[in-house]
Amino acid sequence: MKNVFLIGTGLIGGSMLLDLREHFKDAVFYGVDQNESHAKRAVENGIVDQVASIKDVVNADLVLISVPVDAALEVLPQVLDLVPEQALVMDVGSTKEAICKTVENHKNRRQFLAAHPIAGTEFSGPDAAIKSLFNDKTMIVCEVEKTAFKLQETAKQLFDLLGMRVRYMTPAAHDRHIAFVSHLSHISSFMLGKTVIQEEESERDIFDLAGSGFESTVRLAKSSPAMWTPIFAQNKKHVLDSLDGYIENLVRFRESVNTNNYKAIYDDMEQTNRIKTILKGIQNGK
Structure with missing residues (x-):
């Protein structure tokens, strides 16, 4: 894994990258955020190496979408339009039906994994990101059968590195x-x-x-x-x-x-x- 992109440099995505950086030391981590001060702060806090734009995901191996769930409905299709065919795209939003419905017919749907980590704090933004937030926590995965098997394996490896157990559910459940x-x-x-x-x-x-x-x-x-x-x-x-x-x-x-x-x-x-x-x-x- 060479290029990791985080869209939305807040608590959940930022905490994930802090842990993943320990395991992918040769990778370059990029932060995409509409809030420029958040993106810069993510660099200062060691969450990402560089600030990027959404267009840069054409070079991605992994894209984590960690933005408010209404914004995710717009961001996810844009990302799937741009990413190379080997890239895994994953969201971490707290609702799943709407986002799964949004991309159900997208040509690159099999590159997307709908996920929700049951973890967090009451704080937000890049300063809220902490290491080991996900250790011994549950990752809910929805519609796993719609994700390419190879990318399912990649995601499971990431969850293992984060110390998470996985539970599979339908978006409605x-x-x-x-x-x-x-x-x-x-x-x-x-x-x-x-x-x-x-x-x-x-x-x-x-x-x-x-x-x-x-x-x-x-x-x-x-x-x-x-x-x-x-x-x-x-x-x-x-x-x-x-x-x-x-x-x-x-x-x-x-x-x-x-x-x-x-x-x-x-x-x-x-x-x-x-x-x-x-x-x-x-x-x-x-």
Whole structure:
């Protein structure tokens, strides 16, 4: 692998390159970004060697597309139009149905792998990129059968180097499941943060009284609106389904408080405690 291109020099793509650079020391890493300061910062941070343009992917062996999901719908077809026939093109967006639909009939569809790493932080931009972000994390791959077998092997080798386990799903299944386990948690965090800001007039009170529970719950509210708004738009149907279920539970909880039905509150919390076992299994790689 000689020429690696990263389109969108932020947290996910930047973290990937920081790790891959350790394994492809003879390769040249290029950064493409509409934000010139981000591209320059990616060079300064050692994520990429040079700033490039999208037209330069004619020389690519690997192209990682790590831009907001609405932008990816425009960028991916452009990249597939330009790349040489041996190149692997992969996106890492948080929604999969729309992007797979966009290139389903593209002449170079077999060079594309639809992927989503289940990893990240609340921070964004090239300064947020960190090494070993993906170690022991899951990479979701969709429509793998539509990617050329040789390029499937290349991608699997990359995932192994990153220390990731791979799970295969359909785009529809991915978008539904991710709405509940990822997108809903971001919405909850944003709206909790908004509610506290609305109701607590003094920022000092928030600072002094907020404990670790509040801080961990609103951590995701620090995430980029520019990245998350398109995700909610593209996954609208499943996001609405997840919100309906969440709101139903909140309304029931409120009614239990209002009617002094604390047994119902206790029972709901006790049943939900099972999440500890589920998450422990995930942490243990089960």
